[in-house]
Amino acid sequence: MDVAIMLEGQNGLNWSNFKRIAQAVEDLGFAGLYRSDHFTNPGPPDVDSLELWVSLAWLASNTSRIDFGSLVTPVSFRDPVFTARMGKDIDDLSGGRLHLGIGAGWQEREHEMFGYDLLDLAERMDRFEEGLEVISLLLGSDGPVNFEGDYYELHQAILLPPPARPGGPRILIGGNGEQKTLRLVSRYADMWNGVYITAQRFGELNRVLDGYLEEEQRPAGDVHRSLMTGLVFGRDDADLKRKLEERGRTAEELRSRGMVVGTAEEVVDQLGEIAEAGAQRVMLQWLALDDIDGLEALASGVLEQTGQGNNGGIAKERD
Numbered sequence: 001m002d003v004a005i006m007l008e009g010q011n012g013l014n015w016s017n018f019k020r021i022a023q024a025v026e027d028l029g030f031a032g033l034y035r036s037d038h039f040t041n042p043g044p045p046d047v048d049s050l051e052l053w054v055s056l057a058w059l060a061s062n063t064s065r066i067d068f069g070s071l072v073t074p075v076s077f078r079d080p081v082f083t084a085r086m087g088k089d090i091d092d093l094s095g096g097r098l099h100l101g102i103g104a105g106w107q108e109r110e111h112e113m114f115g116y117d118l119l120d121l122a123e124r125m126d127r128f129e130e131g132l133e134v135i136s137l138l139l140g141s142d143g144p145v146n147f148e149g150d151y152y153e154l155h156q157a158i159l160l161p162p163p164a165r166p167g168g169p170r171i172l173i174g175g176n177g178e179q180k181t182l183r184l185v186s187r188y189a190d191m192w193n194g195v196y197i198t199a200q201r202f203g204e205l206n207r208v209l210d211g212y213l214e215e216e217q218r219p220a221g222d223v224h225r226s227l228m229t230g231l232v233f234g235r236d237d238a239d240l241k242r243k244l245e246e247r248g249r250t251a252e253e254l255r256s257r258g259m260v261v262g263t264a265e266e267v268v269d270q271l272g273e274i275a276e277a278g279a280q281r282v283m284l285q286w287l288a289l290d291d292i293d294g295l296e297a298l299a300s301g302v303l304e305q306t307g308q309g310n311n312g313g314i315a316k317e318r319d
Contacts (some may be wrong), residue, residue, distance in 0.1 A: 001275035002308055004032035005284040005295070006228050007072055010040050010049040012209075017289045018050055021156075022059060022294050025066055027297035031310055032067035033059065034101070034107035034228070034283050037074065053086050058092035058275025061179035069099030071228055071283065072174050072192065075131035076124065077116040080152060083131075084138040084168070087157055092161075099191060101172040102135065104128035125180055127151045132171070132188040139168035174228065177200075178208050191224040193283070197258045202227055203277035217259040227274055227280040228260040235297050260284060264301030271302070299306060 007013055007023050013035070025033045037052040049101055052070055067313045068317075073083060083102065093097040098311050105111065106123045113120040116176045117122045120126060130149040137145045146155040163169070172191035175181035182205065185192045192209055194202050232247070232254060234240025240263055244251060251261045288294055302308075 001271065001279050003032035003271065004034060004067070004281055004283045005302060006285045006288060007035040007289065008038075008165060009035040009052060009055070010038035010047075011287065012047045012289050013055075014027070014048040015050065018058075019062075019081040020292055021286070021295070022063060023297045026063045028295060029303050030066065030299065031281060031308070032069070032099075032283070033063075034069050034071045036100070037072065038076070038107060039114055042060055042107055042109050042139070044208065052112055053090070056090050057086075057093070060090050060098070061095075067097050067099055067204065068094070069169075069172065070101040070111065072101035072172065074103045074104035075128055076111060076118055076264050077114070079146065080131035080134040081138065081154075081157070084135045086137075088139060088159065088163040088168040088233060092164040096169075098164050098169040099172050100135075100169040101193065101253050102128075102132060102176060105209075117197030129184060130186075131292075132173075134186060135171065136188055139163055139171075140166075142195050155314065170224070172226075175204060178205065182209045183212055185209060185223060186216045186218065189223060191226065194225075194227045194279075196229050197227070198256070199273040201258070201277075202274065202279060206278040225278050226281050226283060227258075227279045229285065230257075231267075231284040232259065233259040233298050233302075234263050235282040235294075235301070236263060264298075264304040264305060267298075 004110065007021065022033055025257060040046050041058050052073060056068060076318055087098060087100045105118055108118060118124060134152050134154060137147060137154065138157065144156040144158045146156060161289060170190035171188060172193055172269055173181065173185045173189040174193035174195055176194055176197055180318060186209065194205060206225060213220050213223060233242050254261045260267055261283065271282060
């Protein structure tokens with residue numbers, strides 16, 4: 001398992017801090033850099049929110065090693081035709097490093113603010129599945145394609161130039177829903193990303209996904225498995241105590257919600273548990289957008305300890 005960084009793009013991200021973080025993630029040995037796609041947070045105050053796809057195009061040209069992508073870009077305000085078109089071009093520009101995370105949309109406030117129809121949950125998931133089918137058709141077909149749905153239509157549609165790699169960027173679906181989300185993963189995705197769940201729950205959902213893939217007659221190895229979760233990292237015990245007091249939660253409470261919490265040794269232990277549950281990558285949510293020193297401390301305390309420092313991975317021996 002390897003370690004990547006995830007940013008909440010609507011939580012104060014701008015060009016100044018994004019460029020610094022991207023350079024640090026590239027230089028320090030993290031496996032990738034991912035970010036959300038939102039206009040704003042669920043509640044005020046509103047802060048800087050760097051546009052997702054423009055920032056991914058910048059990453060494609062200004063990094064050379066790391067994977068990157070959306071966690072996730074929603075079909076509720078991203079037309080799937082443009083998502084496919086932008087995705088394949090950015091993937092080509094980066095040499096095949098984009099992970100195309102796609103979602104249904106969920107945050108009511110941003111949809112109300114900017115006039116997008118979120119729909120009720122059942123309709124939203126139906127629209128999401130149609131969007132996935134449209135994107136898959138456009139990226140995976142050699143010639144013009146047709147599609148007639150309730151939300152989208154294609155009439156002899158083709159994207160040129162075609163993707164440089166067959167099928168275009170790898171499609172990622174995130175979420176923990178057993179009945180709907182994981183079934184969509186088994187049909188359309190190359191990657192599944194669990195969100196804010198414990199290692200035990202990740203392992204349970206991992207096995208459910210294996211069953212759905214078998215029903216679809218796909219090998220289990222067809223789908224890469226990852227987890228995105230929160231992080232409270234302390235350089236030492238005193239630093240960790242201060243950060244926990246600021247949150248008003250104990251380490252045990254946060255870990256029970258799936259978060260990774262601790263000093264370097266404790267973080268490595270928790271990452272080992274996540275790896276044992278079947279995760280091939282963990283995306284640690286980095287909320288301190290101006291704390292480059294903290295990223296450096298995380299890399300030196302965790303990546304180097306586990307051998308990832310320059311493209312290794314979590315290979316911690318369990319006691």
